[in-house]
Amino acid sequence: MNFRYIKSILIGFIVVVLSSLLLTACLKDNFNFKKLAQTEWDPNVAIPLIYSSLTMNDILVKSKSDSVVQVDANNFITLVYKGQYLSLKASDVFIIPDQPFSESYNLDAGGVTALTSVPPGQTYSTSYTDTLNFDPNSPATPAQSRIVIDSISFKSGNWAVSFASLINDNVQIRMSIPKAKQNGVSFAQTFSINSMGTTNGSYNLSGYTFDLSAGGGNKIAVNYTVTITNSGNPVSPSQININQTFSTLAFKKIFGYLGQQTLSAGNDTIQFNIFQSSTSGSFTLANPSMHVTIQNSYGIPISATLSTFKVSGNSGSMGVTGAPNPLPIASPTVSQMGQYLTTSFSLSPNSMNLVNNAPTSSNIKAAVNSQPKYLVYDIAATSNPLGPPALNFVLDTSTIKVNMEVDLPLEGTASGFSFQDTLNFTFPSLNNVQSLLLRSNITNGFPIDLGIQIYFTDANLNKIDSLVTGNRIIAPSAIVNSGSGMVTSPTNKITDLTFNQARINKLTNVSKLLVVASASTYNGGMTSVKFYSTYHLDVKLGAQAQLKVKQ
Numbered sequence: 001m002n003f004r005y006i007k008s009i010l011i012g013f014i015v016v017v018l019s020s021l022l023l024t025a026c027l028k029d030n031f032n033f034k035k036l037a038q039t040e041w042d043p044n045v046a047i048p049l050i051y052s053s054l055t056m057n058d059i060l061v062k063s064k065s066d067s068v069v070q071v072d073a074n075n076f077i078t079l080v081y082k083g084q085y086l087s088l089k090a091s092d093v094f095i096i097p098d099q100p101f102s103e104s105y106n107l108d109a110g111g112v113t114a115l116t117s118v119p120p121g122q123t124y125s126t127s128y129t130d131t132l133n134f135d136p137n138s139p140a141t142p143a144q145s146r147i148v149i150d151s152i153s154f155k156s157g158n159w160a161v162s163f164a165s166l167i168n169d170n171v172q173i174r175m176s177i178p179k180a181k182q183n184g185v186s187f188a189q190t191f192s193i194n195s196m197g198t199t200n201g202s203y204n205l206s207g208y209t210f211d212l213s214a215g216g217g218n219k220i221a222v223n224y225t226v227t228i229t230n231s232g233n234p235v236s237p238s239q240i241n242i243n244q245t246f247s248t249l250a251f252k253k254i255f256g257y258l259g260q261q262t263l264s265a266g267n268d269t270i271q272f273n274i275f276q277s278s279t280s281g282s283f284t285l286a287n288p289s290m291h292v293t294i295q296n297s298y299g300i301p302i303s304a305t306l307s308t309f310k311v312s313g314n315s316g317s318m319g320v321t322g323a324p325n326p327l328p329i330a331s332p333t334v335s336q337m338g339q340y341l342t343t344s345f346s347l348s349p350n351s352m353n354l355v356n357n358a359p360t361s362s363n364i365k366a367a368v369n370s371q372p373k374y375l376v377y378d379i380a381a382t383s384n385p386l387g388p389p390a391l392n393f394v395l396d397t398s399t400i401k402v403n404m405e406v407d408l409p410l411e412g413t414a415s416g417f418s419f420q421d422t423l424n425f426t427f428p429s430l431n432n433v434q435s436l437l438l439r440s441n442i443t444n445g446f447p448i449d450l451g452i453q454i455y456f457t458d459a460n461l462n463k464i465d466s467l468v469t470g471n472r473i474i475a476p477s478a479i480v481n482s483g484s485g486m487v488t489s490p491t492n493k494i495t496d497l498t499f500n501q502a503r504i505n506k507l508t509n510v511s512k513l514l515v516v517a518s519a520s521t522y523n524g525g526m527t528s529v530k531f532y533s534t535y536h537l538d539v540k541l542g543a544q545a546q547l548k549v550k551q
Helices: 005-021 033-037 056-061 109-117 364-368 501-509
Strands: 047-055 068-071 077-089 099-106 123-133 148-165 171-182 185-193 198-204 208-211 219-229 239-257 268-271 278-285 289-296 302-313 316-319 341-347 353-355 358-360 374-383 392-395 399-409 411-424 433-444 448-457 463-466 473-475 487-489 491-499 512-521 536-547
Touching (some): 148 171, 433 473, 473 491
Antiparallel strands (some): 171 185, 171 219, 239 392, 353 358, 448 512
8 A cells, every 4th residue: 555645634634733723824834844745654653743832932923914023121022013104205295397488688779779880890788687487386376385485406407598589690698697506606608699590508407506585586587698799781670589498307405485285195004913813802902002203304394183093993993092183293493404303202001191291191002902903094284384484494305204103012811812714725535534633732831722713614615514623722821920920831731633534524525724713811811911932832743544444
């Protein structure tokens, strides 16, 4: 007989049992199934299959949770869930659109007379100043939201200038902008235009600073000196068309009033993996807490509130109370430019939280103990809440960040805390199997009663059979000191799982496993317990198979 046939059968059953031994799926990472494949099986021999020892830290680290496991100096464990709600850079909030300008210079009657009065080959010069309205707002922008720039330093951008002369003489134009400076030097450029001709130029704005404070902001003066060489031709028409476009603008620094802007990223969530598969039961953590940190380097006053702040799970939603309104947000002064100012607040159940120097309580404990799957939050923030006038500044790197952190120290109680999951699973052929016996020998150093039931179902989750009959507790809680909540000694239990011929015959149509696990802390959830990284669970698994042997 080929006794290796029994290996695939037992491996199938082992997978079933292992999926039930803990409430997470981390055990399979500790078991070497290659050893099973290397085992020669006899028809009716009990064989030790697995021995593994897991610490609490092993389970939490390998449970694919988004939480961070923190272990203090006393080995006490805290689960930390973190989320960054907001991280808005000023360069993404304040967008400077392209600035196109068109104008015409016309030589007036006095200028025409003066030009024709000079001998041919001689020149006539005249100067004038034009003011460009460098406006980043749309016409529909309300007054309190309009951006008024006093000065802007460019990180990048293109400045294109073109001239088209309709004058039948050669023209030279000296263009200067005293308040547009690069490395302290004002912009100045001379353009030569042939009779009835055109010319153009293009300039990189990187490193330029424009002073736009004239006339209340968003304006800059451009000086032109026009020199015309009298060729003796008629001076008609006497017009020069000037076009300028500032495009693909990116700022490095802006001073001025930067408007009343909405700063929001919409709803965000923190997912509590610890509750994702829970279905029922009570769960109480003694001292959960929440910490919100706000970092701001915008030189702008900002007012913000938590417009949405709730937990959500199987039992519905619950608003989280106790947060300050408005949120504490500090803004740097000019002397602090480039620095982050940090403010924060915390919510905890065991002490009054100070909000705006006044004590307030929070329902954070009730919220966490409702077994939420998510923390849902949204922040409504507005810059310059009081409107103009106000002196603001931003760098392109200025950022406002809002970080959430929920700390779950593993101290508390659980009673009938249930988890459920569904797994795809198909047994190999069972035709030659007469009976199977799996024996688990578990030494439990955790302060939790671990219970399990696995239902074998068809593709439609119709139950065919169950793994466990009678008492579903496969690992009774370790003994706990009721005063300290610490484990004083582990417990041991041996469980036999037997499948006779009748039960084996029913497993042919199994295609799914419905895993239902339960947990209660020591003393039926009546005693508060603490979890330490040194706690461990020792699992030994053996198997025995009886094959039908042909005579």
